[in-house]
Structure formats: structure tokens, C-alpha cells
Amino acid sequence: MIDFAVFSITIIAVWSVLAISLHLQFGLTGLVNFGQVLPFAVGAYGTAFAAAHGLPAWAGAGIGVTLAPLLGLLVILPASRLAQDYWALVTLGAGEIFRLTMLNVPVIAGGDEGTSVYRFQNADLAMVLALTLLLVTLLFARRVGASPLGRMLRVLREDEVLAATLGRNPFRLQRMVTAASWVMAAAAGVLYAHVTGYISPSSFTVLETFVIWTAVVLGGPSTITGVLLGTVIVQLTSVSTRFVAQWSGLPSDLVANLRLGAYGLVLILVFLYRPQGLIPERKLRYDADRL
Amino acid sequence: MLQILINTLIYSGEIGIIAVGVALSYSVLRFANFAHIQFAVVGAYLAFTLNQFLHCPLVLAVILAAVLTGGIAVTVDALVFSRLRDVTPEGKMIVSWGVALLLRSTMGAIFGSSSRVFGLEPASLQIGDAFFTSLDVVVVVVAILAMILLHFLLYSTRLGTALRALASNADLAATRGIPARRMVSLMWFICGAYAAIGGSLFALESQLAPNMDLIILLPVFASVTLGGLSNVFGAALGALGLSLAQNLLIGVDFGSWFSANSWSVPTQFRDFIAVGAMVIILLLRPYLARRRRAV
Numbered sequence: 356m357i358d359f360a361v362f363s364i365t366i367i368a369v370w371s372v373l374a375i376s377l378h379l380q381f382g383l384t385g386l387v388n389f390g391q392v393l394p395f396a397v398g399a400y401g402t403a404f405a406a407a408h409g410l411p412a413w414a415g416a417g418i419g420v421t422l423a424p425l426l427g428l429l430v431i432l433p434a435s436r437l438a439q440d441y442w443a444l445v446t447l448g449a450g451e452i453f454r455l456t457m458l459n460v461p462v463i464a465g466g467d468e469g470t471s472v473y474r475f476q477n478a479d480l481a482m483v484l485a486l487t488l489l490l491v492t493l494l495f496a497r498r499v500g501a502s503p504l505g506r507m508l509r510v511l512r513e514d515e516v517l518a519a520t521l522g523r524n525p526f527r528l529q530r531m532v533t534a535a536s537w538v539m540a541a542a543a544g545v546l547y548a549h550v551t552g553y554i555s556p557s558s559f560t561v562l563e564t565f566v567i568w569t570a571v572v573l574g575g576p577s578t579i580t581g582v583l584l585g586t587v588i589v590q591l592t593s594v595s596t597r598f599v600a601q602w603s604g605l606p607s608d609l610v611a612n613l614r615l616g617a618y619g620l621v622l623i624l625v626f627l628y629r630p631q632g633l634i635p636e637r638k639l640r641y642d643a644d645r646l
Numbered sequence: 647m648l649q650i651l652i653n654t655l656i657y658s659g660e661i662g663i664i665a666v667g668v669a670l671s672y673s674v675l676r677f678a679n680f681a682h683i684q685f686a687v688v689g690a691y692l693a694f695t696l697n698q699f700l701h702c703p704l705v706l707a708v709i710l711a712a713v714l715t716g717g718i719a720v721t722v723d724a725l726v727f728s729r730l731r732d733v734t735p736e737g738k739m740i741v742s743w744g745v746a747l748l749l750r751s752t753m754g755a756i757f758g759s760s761s762r763v764f765g766l767e768p769a770s771l772q773i774g775d776a777f778f779t780s781l782d783v784v785v786v787v788v789a790i791l792a793m794i795l796l797h798f799l800l801y802s803t804r805l806g807t808a809l810r811a812l813a814s815n816a817d818l819a820a821t822r823g824i825p826a827r828r829m830v831s832l833m834w835f836i837c838g839a840y841a842a843i844g845g846s847l848f849a850l851e852s853q854l855a856p857n858m859d860l861i862i863l864l865p866v867f868a869s870v871t872l873g874g875l876s877n878v879f880g881a882a883l884g885a886l887g888l889s890l891a892q893n894l895l896i897g898v899d900f901g902s903w904f905s906a907n908s909w910s911v912p913t914q915f916r917d918f919i920a921v922g923a924m925v926i927i928l929l930l931r932p933y934l935a936r937r938r939r940a941v
Contacts, residue, residue, distance in 0.1 A: 385736075387740070389739075432929075439735065440677070440735060440875070441931075444867055444924065448867075448920070448924055449921070451917065455914065455915075455917055458914070459912065562747070608759055612751040614751075615750065615751040615754075616748050619743075619745065619749075622740065622741060622743065622747070623741055626733065626737060626744070627729060627730070
């Protein structure tokens with residue numbers, strides 16, 4: 356039972372980092388990233404690449420964490436100056452292309468069969484590391500959200516033209532946010548690889564992106580507490596799927612499908628009945644006299 | 647070369663029928679509907695069920711599946727999208743993924759994740775040194791007929807005129823007495839039906855599995871982007887262009903250009919061309935738009 360709790364906390368912490376990364380992009384800046392799984396996969400595959408080619412683990416982490424923001428900047432290049440629809444399409448395409456490359460080029464990290472990587476023998480250590488990473492990203496995101504930069508990102512989210520008239524370059528801000536949040540997601544990917552000990556393309560499909568989206572939309576994309584709450588709810592249902600399958604005697608395939616369907620339903624219902632999420636963003640008021 | 651052209655026609659037929667629906671719904675409601683891909687999968691599964699379990703003749707099964715999927719699309723709109731007309735386009739895109747997940751998991755829960763085949767045995771035909779099957783002929787003929795029918799519907803009937811009016815200026819159309827709600831329902835019906843036909847053709851040519859959505863997702867959205875998102879026949883032409891590019895790249899023996907060994911791009915890489923084409927168009931788009939404005 357303790358083992359399971361430790362494992363759950365580790366997994367929730369890893370996915371919380373992904374959710375905070377999406378919070379910075381979508382909740383704060385308004386970037387609709389439908390390829391959130393891409394930086395996560397890049398981090399994980401940096402590790403897998405290192406393991407498959409006999410490089411040390413820190414090199415793998417380095418590859419993942421450096422490559423992800425660079426890819427992010429590359430992906431945002433065609434999408435800047437365009438409506439959010441296109442950014443969504445391009446990120447979606449980029450994520451799928453990365454997965455297909457890993458699937459079809461076995462030289463990189465084993466192709467369809469995947470690669471085994473070093474797995475943390477000590478589950479407590481994994482949990483502590485995951486929680487540390489979560490704490491760092493949390494503090495960073497809070498810091499950004501409360502800063503003048505965070506205010507400007509919110510302006511950008513609401514009105515790109517307004518941000519430009521205030522003398523800020525919207526694309527520069529978007530690039531900054533993308534690079535920073537993709538580093539976070541890549542770090543989560545590195546950790547995830549070492550927690551599970553095995554990396555294969557099937558763990559990084561479009562559907563994974565929407566598990567993150569479900570958590571973020573459910574909790575409230577514009578608040579950190581919101582995305583954390585959403586992730587806890589979504590990931591608890593996710594890790595308990597195995598037990599539900601055992602307990603109910605239903606085939607695990609069916610239970611997995613029902614879980615995915617539930618996520619879809621949650622996305623729809625939240626938009627219909629509580630579009631701001633469980634924890635909505637409070638309107639910030641500034642008193643000019645007391646500044 | 648002839649083989650490449652034939653393969654191009656077959657693949658663009660399957661993808662094009664699905665893509666026109668995405669463009670049609672984008673032109674009227676202004677959001678990219680990712681649930682559309684699942685309409686194709688649902689349609690294919692309905693056709694399969696009608697054909698294999700209820701022993702309908704295949705043609706009737708596909709037609710019935712198209713009607714039923716059209717109905718599903720109208721229902722989805724009534725339950726979800728019609729109540730979110732004021733939400734931002736990004737919001738609608740996200741919701742459309744919610745619908746997609748729900749439809750996908752329903753199909754997965756009912757039919758399981760293993761793949762199924764219709765088990766047709768089409769006759770093989772040959773022109774010159776190009777091979778194809780009677781099924782391929784049917785696919786291409788159906789695709790062409792579907793496009794002609796859609797063109798007739800949109801450009802030669804009062805319904806089509808109303809629908810196009812709604813797409814170009816919804817407020818004005820409503821003021822002029824066009825029943826917007828009914829027109830939008832009609833549009834969803836067409837989208838669902840076309841997706842179901844396209845999905846069925848796709849499944850007939852290869853196989854049926856819940857992860858079919860991931861296979862058609864990129865080519866369909868790349869075709870629609872190539873056509874300019876809201877242009878219905880642009881999407882069909884986009885499918886044709888994309889399919890040609892893909893089949894050329896896969897079919898041409900690049901190895902023989904440089905050495906005696908034959909080497910061509912493996913088939914699994916066709917989606918790279920889809921995304922590549924999408925990115926190139928997006929990079930060029932601001933310039934294209936500026937030139938059009940200048941003219």
C-alpha cells in the first residue's frame with residue numbers, strides 16, 4: 356500500500372510538471388499547444404538514446420533538456436504571426452512526427468520495441484526527485500505569474516494587438532514562454548523515463564497530450580492550484596485503473612477505454628458548465644494610489 | 647509512373663472525402679473540428695457492423711452508416727457545439743478533442759482494440775505495368791461522385807446557396823431570413839455522412855481498428871490546411887496534391903539516381919510529407935495572403 360502511494364505521488368508529481376508547463380503556455384499566455392507530449396517525449400527519448408548508445412544518464416538528460424526548447428522554437432517559427440488554430444495544428448503534427456520517427460527509426464532508441472533505461476531502484480528517491488522537480492517548476496511558475504512579465508503574458512493572452520501597442524513584442528514573449536515551459540516538460544520526461552525504466556513510442560501518442568489537457572481544463576488553466584488539483588484527480592483515476600480492472604473483473608482494455616471516455620466527457624462537461632475550471636482565475640486589481 | 651498516379655488517385659479519394667467535411671464545418675463555424683476524424687472511424691465501424699453482423703449488402707451498409715453517422719454528427723452538435731457558439735475557437739477545438747476521445751473510447755470499448763477486416767476479395771486489374779484492384783476503381787469513382795454531388799449541393803441548390811451565405815456572413819444571412827440553426831444541422835449531417843463514407847473506404851482498403859484515427863489525422867488536416875482551412879474544394883485539391891507528393895516520394899527510386907542500388911523512401915514516412923507540406927504552407931501563408939490583398 357505504501358509502495359503504491361509512493362508510486363502514485365511520483366507519477367502525479369511528474370504529470371503536475373507537465374500540467375504547469377501547459378499552464379504557462381495556455382493558461383497564462385494563451386498558446387494552444389496540442390503537442391504537449393512532444394517535449395515530454397523528447398526528454399524521455401534523450402534518456403533512452405543515451406541508454407541505447409551506452410552514454411551516461413546525465414548525457415541523456417542533457418540531450419533531452421537542451422533539444423526540447425530548440426524544437427519548441429523551431430515549431431513556433433511557422434506558427435508565429437498566425438492564428439491559434441494553426442499553432443494547434445503544427446504542434447499536433449510535430450508531436451506525431453516525433454513519435455513516428457521514434458517508431459520507424461529503430462537506430463535511435465529501439466523503434467517499436469522500445470528501450471530499457473536505468474530505473475531508480477529506490478522508489479523513495481524517485482519520489483523525492485519528482486517532488487523536488489515539481490517544487491522548482493512550481494516556484495518558477497508562481498514567480499513568473501506574479502511578475503510584471505506574467506501580467507504582460509496575460510495581456511498577450513487576452514489581446515495580442517494590445518500587448519504590441521504596449522511596446523512588447525508578442526512573438527518574443529511567446530518564444531520565451533515556449534522555451535521555458537518545454538524545458539520543464541523535458542525534465543519531466545527524463546524523470547519519467549527513469550521512473551518507469553522503459554520507453555516506447557506508444558507512451559507518447561496524441562491521447563497523452565489530451566490527458567494533460569483534461570487535467571488543466573478541469574482544474575482551471577489559469578491558476579497553478581487549479582492545474583495541480585486537475586492533475587491529482589486525473590492521475591488518481593489513471594493509476595487506479597489497474598485496481599478497478601482487478602476489482603470489477605472487467606478486461607483492463609475496456610477499463611482503459613472507459614477511462615479515456617471519461618476524460619473526454621470531463622472536457623465537454625467542463626466547457627458546458629464551468630468553462631473557467633474548478634478553480635477560476637481571480638481578477639487582479641491594482642490600486643494606483645498604493646503602488 | 648502510371649502506378650504512382652493511380653495510387654495518388656486512390657489515396658486522395660479516401661482522404662479527400664473526409665477532408666471536405668473538416669473544411670465545410672470550418673467555413674461555417676470557424677473552428678477546426680478534431681472530432682471529425684472520429685466520425686470517419688465511427689462510420690467505418692457502423693458499416694462493418696451492418697455488413698458483417700446484420701448481413702446488409704456492402705453498398706447499403708455504407709449508405710446506412712453514412713446516414714447514421716450524419717445523425718450522430720447532428721446529435722453531437724445539438725448536445726455540445728450548439729451550446730458553445732460563443733466560446734472562442736480555441737475552446738471549441740479543445741471541446742472537439744473531448745468529443746473525439748469520447749467517440750474513440752466508445753468504439754474501443756464496443757469493438758476492442760484488435761483490428762478487423764471486411765474480407766473482400768477484389769479482382770486485380772492491370773493497365774500497362776500498373777496494377778490495381780476493382781475496389782480501387784470503386785473508391786475513386788465514389789470519391790469523384792461524392793465531390794460532384796457536394797458541388798451540385800453547394801452551388802446549384804437553394805440549400806447550398808443558403809449554406810454558403812451563412813459561411814460568408816452569418817449575421818447577414820440570419821437577417822435575410824435564412825434558418826441558421828437548420829442549416830447548421832444540415833451541414834453537420836453532410837459532414838458526418840461524408841466522413842463515414844471516407845472512413846468506410848479507408849477501412850475497406852486496409853483494415854479497421856480504433857487507432858485508425860491516428861493514421862488519418864495528419865493527412866486529413868494537412869489536406870485541409872493546404873486548401874486554406876475554410877475552402878471545401880480546396881481541401882479536396884489539397885488531398886490530391888498531398889497524395890501526389892507522398893506517392894512520388896515513396897514511389898520514385900532515388901537510389902538509382904546515385905548508384906546501382908535501388909532505394910526509395912519507406913512507406914512509413916508518408917506522414918512526414920503531410921506535416922512538412924502543412925508547415926511549408928503555414929510559412930508561406932502570410933506572403934500569399936499579402937499578395938492576394940495587393941491584387
